[in-house]
Structures are given as structure tokens and as C-alpha cells.
Amino acid sequence: MEMKHPEKKAEQMTQEELASYIDYSVLKPEFTEEEIIELTKDGVKKKCATICINPKYIELCEPFVRGTATKLAPVADFPFGTSSTESRIRQIQDAARSPEVMDIDIVANYGQIRSGRYEEVLEDLKQCAQAAHDAGKTLKVILETDALTEEQVRKGTRIVKESGADFVKTSTGFLTGHESHGATPEVIAIMMEEAGPDMKVKGSGCIRTRDHFLKLIDMGIDRMGVGYKSVPVVLGIGD
Numbered sequence: 001m002e003m004k005h006p007e008k009k010a011e012q013m014t015q016e017e018l019a020s021y022i023d024y025s026v027l028k029p030e031f032t033e034e035e036i037i038e039l040t041k042d043g044v045k046k047k048c049a050t051i052c053i054n055p056k057y058i059e060l061c062e063p064f065v066r067g068t069a070t071k072l073a074p075v076a077d078f079p080f081g082t083s084s085t086e087s088r089i090r091q092i093q094d095a096a097r098s099p100e101v102m103d104i105d106i107v108a109n110y111g112q113i114r115s116g117r118y119e120e121v122l123e124d125l126k127q128c129a130q131a132a133h134d135a136g137k138t139l140k141v142i143l144e145t146d147a148l149t150e151e152q153v154r155k156g157t158r159i160v161k162e163s164g165a166d167f168v169k170t171s172t173g174f175l176t177g178h179e180s181h182g183a184t185p186e187v188i189a190i191m192m193e194e195a196g197p198d199m200k201v202k203g204s205g206c207i208r209t210r211d212h213f214l215k216l217i218d219m220g221i222d223r224m225g226v227g228y229k230s231v232p233v234v235l236g237i238g239d
Contacts, residue, residue: 081107171205182206
């Protein structure tokens with residue numbers, strides 16, 4: 001299968017071009033409102049694609065992205081993905097009310113993926129994707145790849161594609177009880193192979209060096225979730 005690649009090498013891209021790959025992660029539940037505002041303003045200044053936030057803070061962050069190139073990407077049913085489909089749909093619809101929201105990131109029920117309950121996962125994600133698209137928003141589905149085998153990652157990616165969701169994504173960054181590898185080139189290659197040209201791939205988790213960031217761009221990744229401390233590092237601009 002022919003893989004997608006950017007038109008030029010990542011190392012030749014401008015800082016602004018590189019920033020367009022970044023969902024600037026502001027998800028720690030202990031953040032104060034002042035910290036969330038400060039980090040949102042920083043992501044906007046750096047011209048990141050989105051600020052990835054918990055849905056409680058959509059209204060708080062709206063004024064700081066309005067009229068800019070940066071949008072909001074709230075998470076839904078995060079970080080476990082174990083709510084009922086009805087609840088998940090309502091969370092998507094609630095987040096989608098804001099005109100500043102571009103993407104919504106939701107967690108697949110990866111316990112069900114591990115259980116082989118693929119049809120249930122597919123039906124849930126179909127309804128979630130429909131809810132997002134009815135509201136004019138993009139849906140990213142997180143598989144939590146560190147909790148899955150390679151075959152489960154492959155099957156999960158195919159399920160996300162069949163559901164009609166726009167992106168498949170690696171990690172929440174909040175998984176416990178497993179080794180943390182996140183968006184390794186190896187798992188991204190697997191997901192890109194299964195996604196093909198018609199679905200986008202987002203890497204998240206453990207993207208903390210510029211070399212890693214640039215390598216994933218050169219592989220043809222579409223978006224990356226990067227923690228606030230690592231954003232200046234991957235952009236090569238220091239603190």
C-alpha cells in the first residue's frame with residue numbers, strides 16, 4: 001500500500017508549519033483555571049492546530065482562540081472510554097455546541113477491544129462519529145495502544161475506519177498499569193497501514209523529542225498530541 005508523505009521533509013518546515021501538526025495538550029485535571037488560560041494563550045501564540053482540553057473548560061478557553069488559527073479539541077469520555085453510548089453521544093453533542101471546537105477526541109472502549117467485543121465497539125463508534133459529524137465536527141478515536149496487542153491495534157484501527165470516524169489515535173497519556181510507549185514509530189506504522197489513505201492518524205503519548213516529532217511527520221502522520229512542556233522542545237524554540 002502506498003503511504004502518504006508530506007510534500008517536504010520535516011526539518012525543512014517552518015515553525016508555523018510544524019506547529020500545525022500539534023494538538024497542545026492541557027488535560028491534567030489538577031490545572032487551575034489560570035494555568036489553563038496561560039497554556040491556551042501559549043498554544044495560540046505558537047499557532048498550534050488545537051488546544052486539547054477537558055470539556056469543562058470550553059467556555060473558559062473560547063475567548064483566547066476566537067479569531068485565531070487555533071481551535072479547541074475537547075475530549076469526551078476521557079480517559080477510560082467506558083460510559084454508555086448514550087452518555088458518550090451527549091458528551092459529544094455538548095462539546096460540539098461551541099463554534100470554537102474543531103475536533104473531539106473520544107476513547108474507544110479498549111477493554112471491550114481486549115475482550116473481542118468488536119461489533120459492540122463498532123456500533124458505539126458509529127453512533128459517536130455520526131453525532132460529531134451531525135454537529136459539523138471531526139472525531140478522533142483513541143485506541144490506548146499500550147494496552148493492546150499488535151493484532152488488537154490492527155483490528156481496532158479497522159473498526160475506527162469502518163465507524164466513519166476521521167482519525168485513529170494512539171494514547172490518552174493517562175494509562176496506568178502498563179509500560180508507557182505512546183506514539184512509537186512502530187505503532188504509528190501499523191496504524192497507518194491499516195488506516196490507508198482515507199483515515200487520518202494521530203500520535204500521542206511520549207512525544208518529547210524533536211527527532212521523534214520530525215520522524216513521525218516524515219512518516220506521514222496527520223496530527224500529534226504534545227504535552228505543554230514538550231511543545232517548545234519539538235518545535236526547536238527552547239523554553
